[in-house]
Amino acid sequence: MKxxxxxxxxxxxxxxxxxxxxxxxxxxxxxxxxxxxxxGGSMMCATCHCYVDDGWTEAVxxxxxxxxxxxDCAASEVRPSSRLSxxxxxxxxxxxxVIHLPESQL
Amino acid sequence: xxxxxxxxxxxxxxxxxxxxxxxxxPEHEKLREAGPVVWLxxxxxxxxxxxxxxxxxxxxxxxxxSSRGVGLQDFSRETPWRPPSLxxxxxxxxxxxxxxxxxxxxxxxxxxxxxxxxxxAADALVAGLVGREIDGIGDLAEAFPLSVFPDRIxxxxxxxxxxxxxxxxxxxxxxxxxxLRREAMARAAPHVAWVTEQCRxxxxxxxxxxxxxxxxxxxxxxxxxEAVLLVRSLLTAGIDTTxxxxxAALYCLARFPDQFQxxxxxxxxxxxxFEEAVRFESPVQTFFxxxxxxxxxxxATIPEGSKVLMFLxxxxxxxxxxxxxxxxxxxxKTSGHVGFxxxxxxxxxxxxxxxxxxxxxxxxxxxxxxIEIAGPPVRSYNNxxxxxxxxxxxxx
Amino acid sequence: xxxxxxxxLDETITIDQLTLAPYxxxxxxxxxxxxxxxxxxxxxxxxxxxxxxFVKDTPAIFSSDDPxxxxxxxxxxxxxxxxxGPEHMxxxxxxxPALMPKTIQEVWAPLYRKLADDYLDRLPRxxxxxxxxxxxxxxxxxxxxHILGIPEATDEQxxxxxxxxxxxxxxxxxxPEPFVISDHANLEMDALLxxxxxxVRAEPDRSALSVMVNAENPIPMSQIVANIKIAIGGGxxxxxxxxxxxxxxLLTEPGQLEEVRRTGKWGAAFExxxxxxxxxxxxxRLVLEDVEIRGFHIPRGDTVMTIQASANHxxxxxxxxxxxxxxxxxxxxxxxxxxxxxCGGAHVARRTVGAIMLEALFERFPNMALPDPEIVMWxxxxxxxxxxxxxxxx
Numbered sequence: 038m039k040x041x042x043x044x045x046x047x048x049x050x051x052x053x054x055x056x057x058x059x060x061x062x063x064x065x066x067x068x069x070x071x072x073x074x075x076x077g078g079s080m081m082c083a084t085c086h087c088y089v090d091d092g093w094t095e096a097v098x099x100x101x102x103x104x105x106x107x108x109d110c111a112a113s114e115v116r117p118s119s120r121l122s123x124x125x126x127x128x129x130x131x132x133x134x135v136i137h138l139p140e141s142q143l
Numbered sequence: 144x145x146x147x148x149x150x151x152x153x154x155x156x157x158x159x160x161x162x163x164x165x166x167x168x169p170e171h172e173k174l175r176e177a178g179p180v181v182w183l184x185x186x187x188x189x190x191x192x193x194x195x196x197x198x199x200x201x202x203x204x205x206x207x208x209s210s211r212g213v214g215l216q217d218f219s220r221e222t223p224w225r226p227p228s229l230x231x232x233x234x235x236x237x238x239x240x241x242x243x244x245x246x247x248x249x250x251x252x253x254x255x256x257x258x259x260x261x262x263x264a265a266d267a268l269v270a271g272l273v274g275r276e277i278d279g280i281g282d283l284a285e286a287f288p289l290s291v292f293p294d295r296i297x298x299x300x301x302x303x304x305x306x307x308x309x310x311x312x313x314x315x316x317x318x319x320x321x322x323l324r325r326e327a328m329a330r331a332a333p334h335v336a337w338v339t340e341q342c343r344x345x346x347x348x349x350x351x352x353x354x355x356x357x358x359x360x361x362x363x364x365x366x367x368x369e370a371v372l373l374v375r376s377l378l379t380a381g382i383d384t385t386x387x388x389x390x391a392a393l394y395c396l397a398r399f400p401d402q403f404q405x406x407x408x409x410x411x412x413x414x415x416x417f418e419e420a421v422r423f424e425s426p427v428q429t430f431f432x433x434x435x436x437x438x439x440x441x442x443a444t445i446p447e448g449s450k451v452l453m454f455l456x457x458x459x460x461x462x463x464x465x466x467x468x469x470x471x472x473x474x475x476k477t478s479g480h481v482g483f484x485x486x487x488x489x490x491x492x493x494x495x496x497x498x499x500x501x502x503x504x505x506x507x508x509x510x511x512x513x514i515e516i517a518g519p520p521v522r523s524y525n526n527x528x529x530x531x532x533x534x535x536x537x538x539x
Numbered sequence: 540x541x542x543x544x545x546x547x548l549d550e551t552i553t554i555d556q557l558t559l560a561p562y563x564x565x566x567x568x569x570x571x572x573x574x575x576x577x578x579x580x581x582x583x584x585x586x587x588x589x590x591x592x593f594v595k596d597t598p599a600i601f602s603s604d605d606p607x608x609x610x611x612x613x614x615x616x617x618x619x620x621x622x623x624g625p626e627h628m629x630x631x632x633x634x635x636p637a638l639m640p641k642t643i644q645e646v647w648a649p650l651y652r653k654l655a656d657d658y659l660d661r662l663p664r665x666x667x668x669x670x671x672x673x674x675x676x677x678x679x680x681x682x683x684x685h686i687l688g689i690p691e692a693t694d695e696q697x698x699x700x701x702x703x704x705x706x707x708x709x710x711x712x713x714x715p716e717p718f719v720i721s722d723h724a725n726l727e728m729d730a731l732l733x734x735x736x737x738x739v740r741a742e743p744d745r746s747a748l749s750v751m752v753n754a755e756n757p758i759p760m761s762q763i764v765a766n767i768k769i770a771i772g773g774g775x776x777x778x779x780x781x782x783x784x785x786x787x788x789l790l791t792e793p794g795q796l797e798e799v800r801r802t803g804k805w806g807a808a809f810e811x812x813x814x815x816x817x818x819x820x821x822x823x824r825l826v827l828e829d830v831e832i833r834g835f836h837i838p839r840g841d842t843v844m845t846i847q848a849s850a851n852h853x854x855x856x857x858x859x860x861x862x863x864x865x866x867x868x869x870x871x872x873x874x875x876x877x878x879x880x881x882c883g884g885a886h887v888a889r890r891t892v893g894a895i896m897l898e899a900l901f902e903r904f905p906n907m908a909l910p911d912p913e914i915v916m917w918x919x920x921x922x923x924x925x926x927x928x929x930x931x932x933x
Contacts, residue, residue, distance in 0.1 A: 065478045074478050075418075075497070079489040082251060110251035143414070222702060224716055225723050320716075328715035332722055339726045 038132040042069050043090075045140045054127045060136055061085040061123035071138035078123035080104075083111040084142040087122040090135035094118055097125055097134065113139030151443050152177040157185050158429065158452065159318045159526050167428070167529075168469075171457035179441025186215060186319055188431070188450040189443075194465075194481070196441055197458035200432055200451060201485040207432035207451060209488060210234045214317030214431055214527075215450060224316050224328070225335070228379070229365075229372050230491060238487065244359040245373055245491045248352050254494050257295060262502045264291050269506035272538050276517050279397070279534035284390035287503055288382050292495070296377055297351020302337045309334040310383030311525055317431070318526025342374040352377065381492050384426055385499050387530035391424035392417050392504055394534060395471045397514045402473050403507075410508035416473035417500030421482035423471045425456035428529050430484070455481045456529065513539040543836035546574040546583055553579050557920040561820070562861065565849035574835045581711075582823060582844040583837060588853035588873065590832050591845035594824055595877035598623050601824035603880060605842060608823065613707025613721040614772070616765035620880065627879060630766055633758045637686060637747035638883055643890050646745045651682050651891045655899045664932050667910060671783045671928040674900075679778040682891060687767055687774075688746025689735050696731075697775060700724040704772035709921055728771070732764055774884050777818040780924025782892050785812030786900070787925055788863035790909040795865050800901065808865040809893030814872035815863050820848035820923045822876065847873045848923065906933030 040063055042050045054063035064072035064085075073084035080103060089097045100108070101124050108115050122136065154177065156170055157163060163170055174181050174192035183190045191197055200207045210233050212218040218227065227233070229241035268287055277283065285307070293303055308327075312334060315327040340346060344367070347353035353374045360370040396403040396416070406416050434449045445451065458481050460468035483490035490496070507514065518535030549572070552564060557580070568575055568586040575584045585591055594601045604621050611617055619630035636642060658678045662668055680697035684690050692700075707721030732748070739749035747770065751763045785808055789796040799808050826841045837843060851872045852860035858867070875882035882888075901907065908931050909915070915925045 065476075068476065076493060077479065077483070077485055077489055079487070081246060081249075081489075081491070081494055107251060110255065222699070222706065222720055224719050226699075226727070325715060328719050331715065331719045335719060335722055336726065339723070343730070 038127050038129075039134075040064075040127070041133070041135045042071070043135065043137045044071050045138060056127055056129070058127050059123045060087065060125040060127070060134070061121075063127070064122065069138075071142070072122060073142045074123060075142075080107065080121070080123070083107045083109075083121065085122040086111045086113060086115075086139050086142060087120055087125075088116055088118040088137040088139065089120055089125075090137060091118065093131075093134050096130050100124075111139070112141045112143055151180060151182040151189075153182045153184055154190070155184050158183065158190070158454070159321055159323070161524060164524050164529070165522060167456065168460070171454060171460065174454065175457060175461060175463075180443045180445070183452060186450075186452075188215070188452050189440075189445050190452045190454065191441070192454040192457035192461075194458040194461040194463060197453045197455060197481055198479075198485055200440075200453055201481065201488070204234060204487050206435055206438050208234050208435050209238070209432065211433035211448075212431070215319050215452075217433060217448070217450065219433075219448075225313075226372060228376050229369055230376055231380075231488065235487070241365065241369065241373060242487070242491060244356060244364055244370075245376065247359075248355045249492055249495055251494060253352070254498050257291075257495075257498060258502075260295075261291050261498055262505070265499075265502035265506040266510075269503065269510050273510050274539065276535065276537050279393040279536040280386070280390050280531055281533070283503070284393060284534075285386050287389060288385045288499055291499070292382055292385070295352055296374075296381075297348030297353045298341055298378075299346060302341070305334045305337040306378060306382050307386070309338045310379055311528070313379045314383065314427075314525050314527040316526075317429075321526070323524060323526050338375065338378055342371045342378065344370070347374065377492070380490075381495065383528060384490075384492075385496050387424075387426035387528050388417070388421055388496055388500055389503055390530050390534060391426055392420035392500055393514070393536065394520070394531060395420045395423055396504075396507070397516045397534075397536060399471045400513065400515075402471055403511075403514055405473055406504065406508045407512075410505050412473050413504035413508060414497060414501040415475075415477065416504050417497060418477045418480070419471060419473050419475050420500070421496075422459045422475075422477050422480035424529060425459050425482045426529055427482065427484075427527060428456045429454055429527060455484070507538075511538050513537075515539070543831055543834065546576050546835045546837070547572055548576045548578060550578045552577050554920060558918060561848060561920060561923075562852065565846060565852065566861075569849060569853060574833050574837075577844075580844065582842050584844050584846055585832065586846050586849035586853075587833070588850035588856050588871075591847060591850040591873055592877050593832070594843060594845050595822075595873075595880065598879055600827055600830050601843065602827050603627070603824060605823060605825040607825075607842070608708070609710045609713065609718075610708040612718055613704055613710065614765060614768055615722070615725050616761065616768065618765045618769040619762070620769050620773070623879075630758055630762055631879075631883065633751045633754060633763070634747040634766060634770070634883070636750045637688075637745060638887055640886050640890070642745050643886055647682065647686055647887065648890055648895065650685060651895055652899075654678060654681055655896050659899060659903050662904075662932060664904075667929045667931050669927050670786060670930050671779070671925060675779040675782040675786075675928070676775070678896065679775045679782070682887075683771070683774045683778075686747060686887065687770055688739055688744065688748030689731060689767070691735065692731055696727065697771065700728055700768075700771050701775040704768060705776060705922065708772065725768070728768060729764070732767060736760075736763075770884070773819075773882075776922055776924070777884075778888050778892050780816075780818040780922070781809070781813050781888060782896060783925045783928045784816045784818070785809055785892075785897060786930070787909065787912070787915060787928060788812050788815060788865070789897075789901075790907065790930070791912050792863055792865075795863070796901070799865055803898070804865065805897040806889065806893050807867075807870075808897060809889060810870045810872065811863060811865045811867065813874035813888075814851045814857075814870055816917070816923055817847045817851050817872070817874040818922060818924055819874070819876075820919065821846045821921055845873075847876065904932045907931065908933065 038054050040052050040054050052067040061074045065074050075084040076082040104121050179196050181190045312327040312331050315324045344357040356373045357370045359365050360367045432451050436447050438445050483493045515537045517537040520531045521533040523530050523532035565586050573587045577584050602623050677694040680694040684692045703720045703724035706717045710717040739752050743749045743753045821844050823844050828839050830837050875885040918926050
């Protein structure tokens with residue numbers, strides 16, 4: 038499957054991701070700047086913060102239990118499209134998803 | 144046994160021996176090269192030293208469980224030395240309920256509350272060390288966490304000298320019944336008595352983190368008895384680990400002066416410099432899991448009820464995963480290292496550790512021009528923790 | 540006395556052998572060396588019934604106050620089990636009202652009946668269940684928690700505390716870890732007892748804690764606590780093992796089981812079970828003055844061990860002792876000991892396990908079977924019983 042990451046400066050990176058993998062994992066494994074994932078996906082930080090592209094918010098779905106508490110500590114502005122990318126798992130419906138990255142994670 | 148059954152490579156290594164502690168790296172490499180799974184004859188357990196297998200095992204909690212203990216002892220066969228940890232030595236669903244409470248108490252929001260106080264304390268402590276020859280462990284790596292964390296937990300002032308020995312005992316207890324473990328057990332009584340007492344609600348300050356854990360009993364998330372054990376987790380794993388983490392960072396920066404200069408040039412790298420030290424030295428060297436079923440791993444079949452020893456430190460230097468693994472590089476992308484573990488049991492106190500590491504290294508970056516080793520370091524020996532007992536340093 | 544020989548010394552018997560398969564050894568000793576110094580244990584073994592009874596009935600010579608045992612360290616206390624004379628009696632009397640037949644009849648037996656139903660309800664039908672873990676242990680823990688006056692303790696806590704105390708008290712190698720474990724148990728029990736004491740002061744009941752705390756002239760609190768702990772140490776594994784042993788005996792002797800059912804002689808089955816494999820197999824006594832046993836000089840300062848397990852198989856008293864036979868004409872076993880330290884919980888055991896549970900269990904599961912008797916493992920030198928009992932409930 039494919040994920041398109043759009044950085045704050047507009048540059049795009051296209052990466053491959055496996056089913057069940059999280060968007061955060063795909064970013065980290067492909068050296069995408071702009072996602073850190075400090076806690077390795079254990080819901081203890083907000084350094085995998087991302088904005089889901091408008092065209093994909095319905096498919097991806099809204100914030101899960103506990104995400105908003107952590108997003109309160111995000112370094113960049115929290116928007117309605119904000120998600121913790123470690124909580125977005127790739128599945129067939131998300132092939133080609135577009136993810137915007139915030140200015141900073143720390 | 145059919146001819147097709149692969150025979151596991153074997154090793155006679157004692158991974159809890161003093162020689163190994165003094166220099167584990169050649170043995171780590173031998174283990175990694177021998178195969179994905181190695182039979183460790185001395186203790187009759189399966190060992191995994193490569194990143195891929197360690198990461199996989201850490202993330203398959205159902206097959207590789209924690210409720211049978213994460214040390215060599217199998218809790219289904221032997222009585223644990225103390226009532227099991229509700230968070231370290233449990234599996235879902237019990238684990239999740241306990242973890243939720245600790246994760247909330249040690250959340251990013253809590254770190255925001257702690258940050259300024261920690262930064263001030265680090266700044267004052269480090270400023271007083273500049274221009275001196277010090278013991279990096281006693282004067283800094285130990286002194287800093289002890290000066291901030293017990294207060295934040297809300298611990299009584301009297302008796303804090305029991306904290307480090309108690310933690311040392313707990314981490315020794317994961318290992319085999321060797322001299323280190325026996326000696327720790329022989330001296331345990333007063334430490335056990337004090338720590339057990341301090342975990343009780345009435346002995347904790349009402350505005351500390353311990354009190355917040357007990358508050359979870361008010362809302363029925365945990366029972367009062369469970370809250371006591373959760374506070375115990377903080378005391379067990381919340382100090383000796385950070386002492387060894389900060390000690391590791393100091394030792395790294397002293398051995399790699401170009402990296403200290405890079406840190407001075409950009410003190411914002413302090414957090415990652417600490418993270419890289421955790422990968423490089425891996426203060427927590429090993430943990431076990433126990434299989435809940437027969438499982439295929441690295442081409443071998445591991446029977447049900449087997450102990451699997453994960454060499455976290457080796458995984459953190461596996462060339463299959465890391466570029467130039469034996470280089471301490473504060474610019475490295477460290478995400479994915481297993482120094483804090485991985486998966487559902489990944490260290491619940493990692494944010495506290497990172498905060499402490501960050502503020503100490505940041506203070507050093509701003510106050511010190513150079514950090515040099517001023518004498519022979521003395522190693523501390525523990526069945527699970529890697530660290531120094533003394534690190535003579537000159538802070539210029 | 541000086542012209543009598545000292546007992547012979549054995550240097551071949553090992554603790555492992557005694558733990559795994561003691562009965563053949565005891566049979567040999569009864570015939571060849573009924574008074575024998577066993578080097579590996581550091582004790583003089585007495586394997587004949589008469590000698591065991593003599594020792595237990597003569598506390599003036601054979602003292603329970605042995606300072607060399609790990610029990611004091613394990614319990615962090617000087618319990619009544621290790622005392623003699625008036626002090627022992629006073630502490631024993633202090634808790635006796637909670638354990639006497641009247642109290643059992645009025646309070647504990649009805650409660651046990653209810654608990655038995657509850658715990659039997661929880662057993663899953665249609666699969667093989669380890670009755671030892673699923674029933675024998677928890678029911679023993681539960682009724683004891685009530686009798687002692689600490690019903691807020693969970694079964695798991697009681698079982699852990701009991702084992703921790705037993706392992707600590709049996710830590711003759713003086714290894715550090717068993718004491719660390721018993722220290723933890725003590726800390727937990729102390730904390731729970733502190734709260735329980737407040738509760739029974741405010742709301743007295745018939746429990747051991749309550750009768751001791753609320754007595755007109757109470758014994759010291761340190762002793763109340765110590766003796767609650769000795770009851771925890773001594774009051775779970777034994778009824779647990781007794782129940783499992785008896786069930787094993789009946790399931791492997793279907794003819795006897797049928798007859799017991801027909802005649803209702805569950806009490807006889809109980810007595811036979813604890814004779815056949817005594818839950819407490821051996822006890823120590825310190826010799827206070829030179830004494831003769833069976834022609835041998837037992838010197839002052841020696842420690843003798845009465846082997847109840849062997850006394851219960853003494854050929855002088857029992858025909859075919861190695862066989863489980865619920866219909867023996869006479870059953871003068873010493874499973875509960877003898878003399879001033881005779882088991883304080885004997886009435887409780889007989890009127891709960893013997894009088895209630897056995898019948899309730901076999902009535903609830905009339906087709907209960909032991910699919911593979913060979914799979915049941917027996918362990919223990921000081922304490923003994925099956926460590927598993929996989930049964931098909933039907």
